[in-house]
Amino acid sequence: MSGLIRVLLVDDHPVVRRGLRALVDELPDVEAAGEAADGAEALRLLEDGVRPDVVLMDLQMGDGMHGVEATRRITALPRPPAVLILTTYSTDADILAAVEAGATGYLLKDAPPEELAAAVHAAARGETVLAPPVAARLLGRVRSGGRPALSPRETEILGLLAEGLANRQISRRLFISEATVKTHLVHVYGKLGVDSRTAAVAAGLAAGLIRPV
């Protein structure tokens, strides 16, 4: 494992792929094993015999498969590579999801190149690396007793809130009664410390519990 570290770059932006490749090629003991524009293409490459040590992957990818799903499938492969998530926002709703999906680490795109290099090396050694802002966020969530941790159902309803649906519409969408929707909402308001649906959407967005898109 002490030879060249082979890295597969996955990002839907050609510009970012080029930047990553430039940075990676600059490191003496690292080489790019390939590039993919989305999760599906990355999986195809892996199944076609490309064997990187580390996958550097963006979470937000416009059209193609989402990064979390791709991570899940990659780590489900036999002898999977380490998956390093590279994302734009530390407030992303999917940090936790990505970690649970088996991601080895989490980096921010505005990280300095040295940090990226260190992370790639660490990931190749099987270590977990979290960018400081990300780590702080995760810790904050754990330390606070997982307080802002909405239940799955509550998160689902918050998502529908963010689409602008009224209680009745939500109830029909989920095949539950309006009363139940209201109960969930009361819980959501309590956990988020707000007192209106619109404020809940704002807080949920800010806390990264739901994603804009």
Add this chain to the structure above:
Amino acid sequence: MSGLIRVLLVDDHPVVRRGLRALVDELPDVEAAGEAADGAEALRLLEDGVRPDVVLMDLQMGDGMHGVEATRRITALPRPPAVLILTTYSTDADILAAVEAGATGYLLKDAPPEELAAAVHAAARGETVLAPPVAARLLGRVRSGGRPALSPRETEILGLLAEGLANRQISRRLFISEATVKTHLVHVYGKLGVDSRTAAVAAGLAAGLIRPV
């Protein structure tokens, strides 16, 4: 003007800057004139005598000066360079604002490298270049009679809505009566084709009239 095209790269992500530099350096008649991590740094460079023909600038820049403001100030300089906006989303709330601020063109980060190269050349010749999705969006907005074009006040109120404020809070924030807030909201709902505040936030977000932050 037929010599080397000098390009100043402005983006808060080191990875993106590297990607842009790699792409730019690959073009025979283009060279990078410098890099900046935000609008303020770009302005400093320009005032310190860096004289690029084209400024390639991201709109979303975390901490520093926002791209629109930077564009405004750059185009206000004597003999200003062309400003090419490079952004992630075609749904950005600031497309129009950037154009009005004097941007020469608008590119998406997921554009293929050739498109970027063509845009830089066009910008250096003083031509306006809009990425097809961006152009379509602008046209759509103009063609539809500027329908979703909220008035400044309405946009402001929509922004406060998205922060989760109640009508009374908005009225106090803006030093107007609650009745006025409601009147504005009715207009907003009409223009967006919705019938609730939460739906208005969702629609405003989707239409890029307000930004998530």
Add this chain to the structure above:
DNA sequence: CCGGGCGTCAACCGTTCGATTGATTTTCGG
């Protein structure tokens, strides 16, 4: 085995919101 979180539902009540109508002032473009 039992407490507790989760998901479901109901009834009540006060408040906020959305819709409507109508009015005044300013500003801007034709």
Add this chain to the structure above:
DNA sequence: CCGAAAATCAATCGAACGGTTGACGCCCGG
């Protein structure tokens, strides 16, 4: 100079929303 759009305010009314209380079954973990 006149009309249109924007911004301001008021009053009303029904519908939607938020808060509260109470209830039931499920399942997990101590």
